[in-house]
Amino acid sequence: GDELYTMFSDGTQDVVTALNSRTGTPRWSRPIGATWQGLLGSQDGPMSTPALHGELVFALGPRGQLFALRRADGGVQWQIDLPRDYGAVTPQYGFATSPLVVGDKVLVQAGAPQNRSIMAFQAKDGIPLWATGSDDVSYQSPALGTLAGEPLVVSVTDTLLRGLSS
Numbered sequence: 339g340d341e342l343y344t345m346f347s348d349g350t351q352d353v354v355t356a357l358n359s360r361t362g363t364p365r366w367s368r369p370i371g372a373t374w375q376g377l378l379g380s381q382d383g384p385m386s387t388p389a390l391h392g393e394l395v396f397a398l399g400p401r402g403q404l405f406a407l408r409r410a411d412g413g414v415q416w417q418i419d420l421p422r423d424y425g426a427v428t429p430q431y432g433f434a435t436s437p438l439v440v441g442d443k444v445l446v447q448a449g450a451p452q453n454r455s456i457m458a459f460q461a462k463d464g465i466p467l468w469a470t471g472s473d474d475v476s477y478q479s480p481a482l483g484t485l486a487g488e489p490l491v492v493s494v495t496d497t498l499l500r501g502l503s504s
Contacts, residue, residue: 339359340358343357343390344387345370345383345384345386345388347373347374349373351369351371352373352374354395354397355368355412368407370384370403374400374432377430384397384400384432385431386398386434386435387436388437389439389444390439392461394407394408394461395408396439400431400432400433402421402448404419404420404437404444404446404464405417406444415462416463418459424450426450427449427450429475429476431477434476435447435448440489440491442460443460443461445458445459445480446459447475447480447495452472454471455469455473456470456471456480456493456500456502473496473497475496478494491503
């Protein structure tokens with residue numbers, strides 16, 4: 339339609355925003371934390387891309403906060419803090435994995451210990467559904483593909499390539 343969702347830094351805050359795709363006019367903006375300071379010449383601010391599913395927008399901030407925001411007004415439906423809640427280690431340049439929506443699940447490469455390298459949450463309420471893998475992640479995002487006619491989530495971590503049924 340005429341909706342566009344993105345993330346940026348306004349110089350003070352990292353922000354998720356909804357824009358009219360034809361005019362660029364902002365519909366809403368949701369601050370998600372202080373601006374992430376880039377390192378070694380990288381730009382400040384978030385590096386991931388929001389994902390859409392139904393009436394929700396999913397965004398992962400550079401400090402590891404996963405948000406489900408309402409498309410209509412940017413209000414917070416639910417929020418998870420991957421480092422605080424699961425012990426995920428923040429990569430040097432911040433979390434950059436983009437959430438992947440598969441059916442009614444939101445997948446992120448969390449890089450958390452205790453076999454939580456990749457995690458799936460219920461889209462409507464953020465309830466954890468499953469987790470797998472014990473290897474580190476940096477700046478990769480899971481992708482959805484098809485193998486032999488079946489959907490397959492492809493995930494690259496720092497050391498492995500995985501194919502997962504969702």
